[in-house]
Amino acid sequence: MTASPETLYDVIDATWPAAEKWTDGPWTFRKGLGAGSRVSATTGSGTLADLPAAEAQMTALDQPKLFMIRHGDTELDEMLAAQGYVIKDPVTLMSAPIEPIATDRPPAVTTFEVWPPLAVEREIWLEDGVGPARVAVMERAECQRMTILGRLDDTPAGTGYVGIHNGVAMFHGLVTLPRFRRRGLAQHMIRAMAFWARENGAEEIALLVVKANGPANALYQRMGFEHVADYHYRIKAE
Incomplete structure (x- = not known):
């Protein structure tokens, strides 16, 4: 039986882990220590009102303002696009x-x-x-x-x-x-x-x-x- 998208996102986090990962409100933050987007990107379902807090946290981590847009994150994707966020590295999970x-x-x-x-x-x-x-x-x-x-x-x-x-x-x-x-x-x-x-x-x-x-x-x-x-x-x- 093929794993669901949500299962594979969990497998990514477990097999390619960030140095630190924690949830604060609607966001999950990752500390990547320079190891690339997968271990540095923020995920979640925050609204426009929640965005400044996420950006402040990523700045405090000395990381780019970077979000991972996963299966079902359509509203987040549209909101970030309207705020000047551009697409980076589209990826396929197989x-x-x-x-x-x-x-x-x-x-x-x-x-x-x-x-x-x-x-x-x-x-x-x-x-x-x-x-x-x-x-x-x-x-x-x-x-x-x-x-x-x-x-x-x-x-x-x-x-x-x-x-x-x-x-x-x-x-x-x-x-x-x-x-x-x-x-x-x-x-x-x-x-x-x-x-x-x-x-x-x-x-x-x-x-x-x-x-x-x-x-x-x-x-x-x-x-x-x-x-x-x-x-x-x-x-x-x-």
């Missing part, structure tokens, strides 16, 4: 049952389960723009978690992180170095994640992908992942 993904195991010595992340994985992520602040997100997650190191030509060629929450595995930070792309490594790493997730009790595997990333969207659809929901951010145009 999921699939574990069984059709955990089919053929990757070829020998192509993928390895690793925790904690190795120095070479950190180097691969850094080359793709996933710096220490984002690796710290993986390290502070309290869920079951693992990284998958991918190798081609006896060389570390890619990596990714996967966590499990309430029976749903979600992967993040999937990277194949440019010189190793178009050789199937991303698919091997995803299948390795699915095998690990199934062995650790997950029944479903999910992901989030920026809509503008055409090659990644095409890969996930070919593998059998289906659209569940969308979200985007609204950021104040200063």
Whole structure:
């Protein structure tokens, strides 16, 4: 059974957690420590009268005035647009049952389960723009978690992180170095994640992908992942 949008939003928070998260009135705030929008965005259902308090809190955190607009947040989206907030990074949430993904195991010595992340994985992520602040997100997650190191030509060629929450595995930070792309490594790493997730009790595997990333969207659809929901951010145009 496909997880609901609300379930997947919870999985995001559990597998890719903010340094701090708390609710004050109609808003839920996140302290991201420089690790990107997902762990810094404010969510909730506040009205125009509640907006100044939210903006003041984000300013106090030294973070951009940034909201995540999730499934059903139409009124919030319209209100923020009227206040000069612009759309940033539309994202698709996709999921699939574990069984059709955990089919053929990757070829020998192509993928390895690793925790904690190795120095070479950190180097691969850094080359793709996933710096220490984002690796710290993986390290502070309290869920079951693992990284998958991918190798081609006896060389570390890619990596990714996967966590499990309430029976749903979600992967993040999937990277194949440019010189190793178009050789199937991303698919091997995803299948390795699915095998690990199934062995650790997950029944479903999910992901989030920026809509503008055409090659990644095409890969996930070919593998059998289906659209569940969308979200985007609204950021104040200063």
